[in-house]
Amino acid sequence: MNTFKAIIVKEEQDQVIYGIEEVNLDTLSTGEVLIKVAYSSVNYKDMLAVQKNGGVIRNYPMIPGIDLSGTIVHTTDTRYKEGQKVIVTGFAMGMSHTGGFAEYARVPADWIVPLPMNLSLKDAMVFGTAGFTAALSIQALEANGMKVNNNPRILVTGSTGGVGSIAVQILSKIGYKNIFALVRKKHQAEVAKSLGATNVIYASELGEQNKPLNKQNYDFVLDTVGGEIASVLIPQISYGGSMSMCGNAGGIKLVSTVLPFILRGINLLGIDSVNVPINNRGSIWEKLADEWNISQTTLINEISLDELPHTIESIKNGQHLGRTIIKY
Numbered sequence: 001m002n003t004f005k006a007i008i009v010k011e012e013q014d015q016v017i018y019g020i021e022e023v024n025l026d027t028l029s030t031g032e033v034l035i036k037v038a039y040s041s042v043n044y045k046d047m048l049a050v051q052k053n054g055g056v057i058r059n060y061p062m063i064p065g066i067d068l069s070g071t072i073v074h075t076t077d078t079r080y081k082e083g084q085k086v087i088v089t090g091f092a093m094g095m096s097h098t099g100g101f102a103e104y105a106r107v108p109a110d111w112i113v114p115l116p117m118n119l120s121l122k123d124a125m126v127f128g129t130a131g132f133t134a135a136l137s138i139q140a141l142e143a144n145g146m147k148v149n150n151n152p153r154i155l156v157t158g159s160t161g162g163v164g165s166i167a168v169q170i171l172s173k174i175g176y177k178n179i180f181a182l183v184r185k186k187h188q189a190e191v192a193k194s195l196g197a198t199n200v201i202y203a204s205e206l207g208e209q210n211k212p213l214n215k216q217n218y219d220f221v222l223d224t225v226g227g228e229i230a231s232v233l234i235p236q237i238s239y240g241g242s243m244s245m246c247g248n249a250g251g252i253k254l255v256s257t258v259l260p261f262i263l264r265g266i267n268l269l270g271i272d273s274v275n276v277p278i279n280n281r282g283s284i285w286e287k288l289a290d291e292w293n294i295s296q297t298t299l300i301n302e303i304s305l306d307e308l309p310h311t312i313e314s315i316k317n318g319q320h321l322g323r324t325i326i327k328y
């Protein structure tokens with residue numbers, strides 16, 4: 001290959017702009033493994049990456065894209081071999097290291113997860129960082145007492161977004177029967193139910209803000225929104241319950257008192273998908289490939305690299321549903 005297609009984000013005259021360019025291997029960051037990218041996926045963070053002051057890209061020009069799946073075409077690390085199918089998500093990809101929105105990527109060998117046997121390259125990106133994060137959130141909640149047999153009331157916020165929609169589907173697949181989906185638009189209610197939610201709650205119905213303690217409506221909350229939504233929910237978690245927190249789509253400011261923590265013993269569980277140690281990643285991907293695999297029922301838009309700006313706009317405008325994957 002002499003040249004290949006990549007999205008390049010640049011800073012020009014104080015503006016951040018992006019578009020497709022023909023580039024060569026010299027454009028890629030360094031690493032031991034060169035991958036022919038098969039699929040990437042579009043996440044909330046990728047939308048932020050192409051905004052001015054988005055806080056994701058550290059140096060321009062940059063190829064964005066925090067996720068990829070593909071086939072190794074060259075490796076200087078003997079743990080891997082040419083032709084091997086792999087997944088890479090997070091770390092510095094698409095931030096300070098060229099990412100998945102290109103036909104080729106070069107990454108450090110220590111960032112690579114071998115594709116599990118029961119997962120296709122396409123399905124790996126149906127999950128992508130969103131699915132990986134949903135899985136981390138469920139794992140954290142289960143480690144803190146969430147059990148199918150106890151029939152807990154679980155609320156998922158941002159339930160029709162990338163992380164939330166996969167979380168609702170996994171929870172439903174593994175047998176939870178009391179799944180509350182938080183939505184804020186009417187048309188999202190049917191979508192949430194089709195994903196497996198048993199009840200739908202509108203953000204406008206969440207109740208009073210600034211109440212230090214409120215009616216104990218939920219045993220566990222899987223939060224992807226943060227901000228006011230998370231603040232209103234903390235006082236509604238029942239005694240001994242937990243909230244996992246992975247996102248800031250609704251803002252970064254959390255307003256709380258100590259009372260839910262010291263009077264009800266609730267737990268706030270921070271979730272980070274970006275720097276999960278490589279040795280802990282394989283087991284999560286195996287779960288996604290196997291007992292938590294909902295890739296066949298996920299709401300997917302499959303696009304080409306040229307269609308990326310449209311998807312970025314829909315995420316920015318709150319019109320995006322489910323998962324969008326890029327096929328190369």
Ligand SMILES: NC(=O)c1ccc[n+]([C@@H]2O[C@H](COP(=O)([O-])OP(=O)(O)OC[C@H]3O[C@@H](n4cnc5c(N)ncnc54)[C@H](OP(=O)(O)O)[C@@H]3O)[C@@H](O)[C@H]2O)c1
Nearest residue numbers: 044133158160161162163246247248249250271272273318
């Ligand atoms: N910690 C990590 O490692 C990690 C990993 C992945 C994602 N994240 C974060 O998790 C969040 C979700 O990511 P995603 O990829 O699922 O994004 P997404 O597909 O854009 O979904 C965001 C969801 O949040 C909802 N939402 C946004 N603002 C809201 C508000 N003010 N009130 C109620 N709902 C609101 C959206 O609803 P509408 O459709 O109505 O707008 C949508 O359902 C993002 O903040 C992302 O950065 C973090």
